[in-house]
Each structure stands twice: as structure tokens, then as C-alpha cells.
Amino acid sequence: MAELPLPVRDDLNRAYWDGAQAEKLVILRCPACQAYTHPPRAMCTTCWHEELVPTEVSGRGTLYSWSVMHSKGNPGFEDRLPYAVLIVELAEQKDLRVIGNLVGGQPSDLAIGTPMQVVFEKVNEDITLPQWRIAAADGGVR
Numbered sequence: 001m002a003e004l005p006l007p008v009r010d011d012l013n014r015a016y017w018d019g020a021q022a023e024k025l026v027i028l029r030c031p032a033c034q035a036y037t038h039p040p041r042a043m044c045t046t047c048w049h050e051e052l053v054p055t056e057v058s059g060r061g062t063l064y065s066w067s068v069m070h071s072k073g074n075p076g077f078e079d080r081l082p083y084a085v086l087i088v089e090l091a092e093q094k095d096l097r098v099i100g101n102l103v104g105g106q107p108s109d110l111a112i113g114t115p116m117q118v119v120f121e122k123v124n125e126d127i128t129l130p131q132w133r134i135a136a137a138d139g140g141v142r
């Protein structure tokens with residue numbers, strides 16, 4: 001069985017993956033206009049400033065969209081079937097979205113706008129994945 005494909009760090013995404021390894025959700029932020037940019041880019045997508053600063057965010061957001069995978073067509077994911085791939089809009093900024101998987105809960109519990117909370121799945125010594133749980137109404141995790 002194929003191994004789970006894992007992220008490869010590069011100069012742009014290093015702060016995101018290093019942050020995840022430290023169990024922090026880290027997004028590049030522009031010091032000039034304060035906008036967050038994700039996926040990581042070399043410059044601010046709002047004002048084109050070129051020195052973005054890795055910034056820890058709250059790890060809270062709402063479900064923007066999702067899809068449930070049932071197919072064995074993606075090598076390495078067989079053990080996880082079925083699994084939900086989520087697009088979560090972070091609380092810090094409209095249209096600031098990250099991708100992850102649902103951890104705990106059932107895809108049938110999902111609806112657009114569902115409050116979500118980041119959790120961290122340690123895969124090995126080098127890679128920890130930001131994943132998502134449904135957040136309880138009191139801000140906790142259920």
C-alpha cells in the first residue's frame with residue numbers, strides 16, 4: 001500500500017509547516033496593510049508588499065465547503081476512507097481559506113458555516129498537519 005503523500009517545505013510554505021509542527025496555525029501577514037495571504041505567496045495579494053510576516057492566527061473559522069472522498073483513486077489515502085476534505089474560512093479575514101481534513105465527527109454533521117477549530121495531527125517527526133474539528137457553540141471542541 002502506498003504511503004500517505006506528505007507536504008514538502010519550500011521557502012514560501014516553511015512558516016506554515018514549521019508552525020504546524022509547533023501546533024500553531026501560522027499565516028503570512030502583510031505589515032503594510034495587515035492583510036493575511038494564503039496559500040503562501042511572495043507578496044501581499046492586497047497591496048503587493050514583499051515582506052510578509054508569519055503570524056499565528058486563532059485556529060477558528062467556519063466551513064466554507066467540503067467534499068467526502070470514497071474513491072480508492074488516491075494512493076496513500078486508502079486507510080482513511082471515507083474522509084472529508086474541508087475548505088475553512090479563517091475567523092481573521094473574509095476569503096482567507098485553508099484546506100484540511102475533518103477529524104472526529106461525521107461528514108453528515110457538516111454544513112456550510114459550521115464553526116470549526118484547528119487540531120494538529122502529528123504524522124512523523126517532520127510533519128504535523130493542521131486538521132479541523134467541529135467547534136462546539138461554547139468555543140470548545142466536540
Ligand SMILES: [Zn+2]
Binds near residue numbers: 030035046
Ligand atoms: Zn499588504
